[in-house]
Amino acid sequence: MHSLIKGYTVELRLLAVLLLMCIGLSASSEHFLTAGNLTALLNNNAVNLIWAVGLLVVLISGGIDISFAVAASVVQYVAVYCFTALGGGNWFLGFVVCGMLGVGLGLINAYLIHSFRIISIVVTIATFNAFFGLLMFFTSGRFIYNLPRWWVDRIFIFEHQSADGTWSELNLSVAVMAACVFATWLIIARTNVGRQIYAFGDNPEGARRAGVNIAFMQAVAFGWMGLMAGIAGLMQVNIVKEVVPNALIGRELDVLAAVVLGGARLGGGKGSILGCILGVMFVAITQNGLNLLGVSPFAFQMIIGGVILVAISTSNISFGDALARGPLADRFKIWSGRR
Amino acid sequence: MNAPATENAGQVASAAESPGWALRLSNVNKAFEGVQALKDVAFRVRLGEIHCLAGENGCGKSTLIKIVTGVYSPDPGTEIEVFGKRLASVTPASARALGISVIWQDLALFPHMTVAENIAFDESVGMLPRLYTHGASYKRADRILRRLRVDLDLNATLNSLPIAQRQIVAIARALHGHARLIFMDEPTSSLTQSETNNLLKIVKTLSEEGVSVVFVSHRLAEVIEISSRLTVLRNGRLVGVYDTADMTQTRLGHLMTGQDLVSEISARDRTDRRAVLEVEGLNRKGEFSDISLDVKSGEIVGVIGLIGAGRTELAHSLIGMTKPDSGTIRLDGRKIAPRSVRDAIAAGIAYVSEDRLTLGLIQQQSIAANIVITVLKKVLGKLGLISPKREASLVSNWIENLSIQVGHPEHAVSTLSGGNQQRVVLAKWLTTNPRLLILDSPTVGVDVGARAGIFKIARKLADEGIAILLISDEVHEVHYNSDRVLHMLNGRVVWEHDPASASLADLESRVYA
Numbered sequence: 001m002h003s004l005i006k007g008y009t010v011e012l013r014l015l016a017v018l019l020l021m022c023i024g025l026s027a028s029s030e031h032f033l034t035a036g037n038l039t040a041l042l043n044n045n046a047v048n049l050i051w052a053v054g055l056l057v058v059l060i061s062g063g064i065d066i067s068f069a070v071a072a073s074v075v076q077y078v079a080v081y082c083f084t085a086l087g088g089g090n091w092f093l094g095f096v097v098c099g100m101l102g103v104g105l106g107l108i109n110a111y112l113i114h115s116f117r118i119i120s121i122v123v124t125i126a127t128f129n130a131f132f133g134l135l136m137f138f139t140s141g142r143f144i145y146n147l148p149r150w151w152v153d154r155i156f157i158f159e160h161q162s163a164d165g166t167w168s169e170l171n172l173s174v175a176v177m178a179a180c181v182f183a184t185w186l187i188i189a190r191t192n193v194g195r196q197i198y199a200f201g202d203n204p205e206g207a208r209r210a211g212v213n214i215a216f217m218q219a220v221a222f223g224w225m226g227l228m229a230g231i232a233g234l235m236q237v238n239i240v241k242e243v244v245p246n247a248l249i250g251r252e253l254d255v256l257a258a259v260v261l262g263g264a265r266l267g268g269g270k271g272s273i274l275g276c277i278l279g280v281m282f283v284a285i286t287q288n289g290l291n292l293l294g295v296s297p298f299a300f301q302m303i304i305g306g307v308i309l310v311a312i313s314t315s316n317i318s319f320g321d322a323l324a325r326g327p328l329a330d331r332f333k334i335w336s337g338r339r
Numbered sequence: 340m341n342a343p344a345t346e347n348a349g350q351v352a353s354a355a356e357s358p359g360w361a362l363r364l365s366n367v368n369k370a371f372e373g374v375q376a377l378k379d380v381a382f383r384v385r386l387g388e389i390h391c392l393a394g395e396n397g398c399g400k401s402t403l404i405k406i407v408t409g410v411y412s413p414d415p416g417t418e419i420e421v422f423g424k425r426l427a428s429v430t431p432a433s434a435r436a437l438g439i440s441v442i443w444q445d446l447a448l449f450p451h452m453t454v455a456e457n458i459a460f461d462e463s464v465g466m467l468p469r470l471y472t473h474g475a476s477y478k479r480a481d482r483i484l485r486r487l488r489v490d491l492d493l494n495a496t497l498n499s500l501p502i503a504q505r506q507i508v509a510i511a512r513a514l515h516g517h518a519r520l521i522f523m524d525e526p527t528s529s530l531t532q533s534e535t536n537n538l539l540k541i542v543k544t545l546s547e548e549g550v551s552v553v554f555v556s557h558r559l560a561e562v563i564e565i566s567s568r569l570t571v572l573r574n575g576r577l578v579g580v581y582d583t584a585d586m587t588q589t590r591l592g593h594l595m596t597g598q599d600l601v602s603e604i605s606a607r608d609r610t611d612r613r614a615v616l617e618v619e620g621l622n623r624k625g626e627f628s629d630i631s632l633d634v635k636s637g638e639i640v641g642v643i644g645l646i647g648a649g650r651t652e653l654a655h656s657l658i659g660m661t662k663p664d665s666g667t668i669r670l671d672g673r674k675i676a677p678r679s680v681r682d683a684i685a686a687g688i689a690y691v692s693e694d695r696l697t698l699g700l701i702q703q704q705s706i707a708a709n710i711v712i713t714v715l716k717k718v719l720g721k722l723g724l725i726s727p728k729r730e731a732s733l734v735s736n737w738i739e740n741l742s743i744q745v746g747h748p749e750h751a752v753s754t755l756s757g758g759n760q761q762r763v764v765l766a767k768w769l770t771t772n773p774r775l776l777i778l779d780s781p782t783v784g785v786d787v788g789a790r791a792g793i794f795k796i797a798r799k800l801a802d803e804g805i806a807i808l809l810i811s812d813e814v815h816e817v818h819y820n821s822d823r824v825l826h827m828l829n830g831r832v833v834w835e836h837d838p839a840s841a842s843l844a845d846l847e848s849r850v851y852a
Binding site: 191192 | 431432446450452469
């Protein structure tokens with residue numbers, strides 16, 4: 001139990017803050033703790049969480065990706081043309097086509113980073129601009145409403161009518177989100193590939209000397225991010241029923257903020273699925289709460305910015321260091337065996 | 340048909356002569372773009388032997404290790420035999436498969452992983468995906484730590500451990516990979532004496548189990564203490580292979596450097612001089628208590644003590660990094676209470692820290708920029724901009740004065756050897772014209788030959804009237820290079836040692852008691 005607490009300090013702290021927020025919100029707004037609001041929260045944030053778990057893998061590997069939201073838009077447009085060419089398509093083809101397109105875009109990032117030894121933030125800022133520029137150039141900013149029926153039809157995985165007659169439901173994107181979260185967890189926490197990704201992010205030179213294939217690690221991290229981006233793009237269309245070139249741009253920073261809040265270390269080597277989920281929930285509930293309380297949407301950006309600053313600066317001053325400097329210093333040194 | 344037969348015969352014969360070789364290298368040659376890094380070197384390690392590979396920086400030790408582990412391929416004609424098997428070539432993977440493992444000085448561990456994950460990491464390497472179970476690797480890691488008879492929390496994150504324990508994790512990791520021949524590159528360079536002793540105990544345990552260990556080290560005393568045989572290299576050539584039983588530090592130093600390094604007591608009586616530093620009843624809770632000492636003009640006072648004795652903590656209070664709870668500090672008779680390092684510099688105190696490489700210098704900047712950084716005001720010209728002329732004259736003055744071996748003052752500090760970097764740090768502090776110079780473990784990671792140079796400089800500075808406080812955990816270092824030695828234990832000065840009248844053995848028995 002002790003080691004569990006030590007390994008998940010950020011996550012547990014975030015969980016505590018989240019619970020306090022939920023208690024506060026359910027006390028101050030009668031709408032918060034309703035089935036309708038909670039299912040809407042899940043439906044609206046499924047796409048963000050799919051991106052988030054992809055980004056988590058990239059952050060653990062020591063990289064960063066700015067281009068994934070725009071990549072999802074590119075996938076949506078190219079997929080529309082593919083489905084037309086394939087005679088309409090279906091959900092199975094949808095996952096295959098969008099997944100492959102996403103992986104392809106992710107591998108472009110991985111290739112540039114690895115072969116030219118450019119840091120990932122520079123590469124993905126470049127591809128972010130290139131993807132978006134190409135998209136606007138070739139589509140001339142055109143919206144697409146004429147989409148295959150299967151793609152835009154609502155599929156509910158859960159429906160419930162409450163006593164007052166209002167319906168609440170969960171749609172397909174929530175199930176896809178759950179599958180993506182599980183698959184990511186399996187890879188990073190339960191396979192040797194995941195171990196190597198953590199190691200590569202933690203100490204690249206050490207990993208290289210241990211025989212870890214660095215190019216493969218970059219490909220897995222950015223390929224997985226691309227796969228998640230492609231799938232997120234697919235599900236986003238199912239929710240909004242249209243393809244708009246600039247619909248997703250800008251969401252990458254919200255997702256990045258959520259993942260970092262969840263304890264993923266920007267230098268690599270650290271981060272967990274649990275933290276990632278909590279981080280996305282935190283951002284979602286903050287936004288939802290402010291909406292319910294009738295606060296201006298601009299306040300949301302401000303608050304998220306402030307919270308990130310507080311979260312990152314307090315997690316750098318670790319609890320242990322604070323103790324080591326305080327009046328309990330001697331006792332702490334003995335207890336922890338630190339010099 | 341003839342050639343293989345003779346080769347076989349040769350192998351049989353050699354196997355009969357010496358049944359227990361872990362490694363046999365002969366005719367090792369390696370040239371890099373015309374520079375002969377190794378010339379006709381032979382190197383042999385017995386099974387279960389603790390062997391030491393000694394030599395100064397640049398003598399070819401690392402090149403030799405890299406050839407054995409397959410990082411470099413040697414020039415044609417080199418013969419390699421590992422555990423009785425003659426090899427045509429070595430790759431990193433084949434070396435590992437044969438049980439050869441290197442623990443590099445930087446350890447190459449993963450700071451955010453747990454101890455167990457670090458020890459068992461190598462089993463995860465590979466592109467073929469397979470399931471990983473935490474429990475199984477935890478058990479294997481636990482078994483290895485038991486084998487080494489050490490007690491470590493397997494769930495602790497690596498970066499919460501001190502360097503000494505990380506070293507043990509690195510050894511355990513090598514054993515996890517079934518290593519039978521372990522090279523350790525400067526394993527003790529950042530350890531204190533007691534940590535080193537602990538490490539040596541573990542190395543002995545390994546050797547009793549039949550694991551061969553090759554120690555690469557600068558520290559003459561421990562080289563002689565731990566190993567049974569040693570191979571000395573100088574300038575890429577083999578000097579010789581010796582039994583440690585009849586080796587002395589003086590002789591080994593001579594073999595490594597080719598120069599006579601005579602340890603002579605340099606103590607002089609300075610007690611009649613004016614005091615530069617006077618400390619009275621200095622206390623800081625949990626660090627040191629009731630410290631009273633003085634350092635006279637031109638005097639070198641050594642401070643010796645094991646880790647936790649409060650040596651470095653005392654220095655931190657003298658230079659204003661921490662605030663003492665009570666007591667007074669006087670410099671040239673004036674009472675001072677530095678509240679920051681800047682205050683201390685202004686008062687005339689300079690501090691050369693032990694973490695030379697990480698804290699003392701800005702590695703990527705030029706030698707010149709590093710030297711003038713503490714005295715930027717002095718090199719300002721018109722309009723308050725840095726005057727290249729003033730900078731150059733100040734810099735060349737110190738480079739000459741401390742005989743720093745540099746290509747050009749504008750080269751990055753990172754291009755210099757350890758000993759020369761140490762001198763740049765000295766130069767940087769000496770530009771502030773200090774009255775008191777505090778040297779904290781100044782020879783950590785510095786070559787034997789270069790060490791003598793540093794103490795020569797210290798003596799020269801003392802003769803110019805600077806007072807020097809020399810902090811160290813190596814007894815012979817303070818004994819031979821100070822005028823007086825203060826022994827610190829549990830935050831107090833418990834003994835004053837006079838190198839001129841008392842013996843080294845006397846001080847050693849007090850410090851290590």
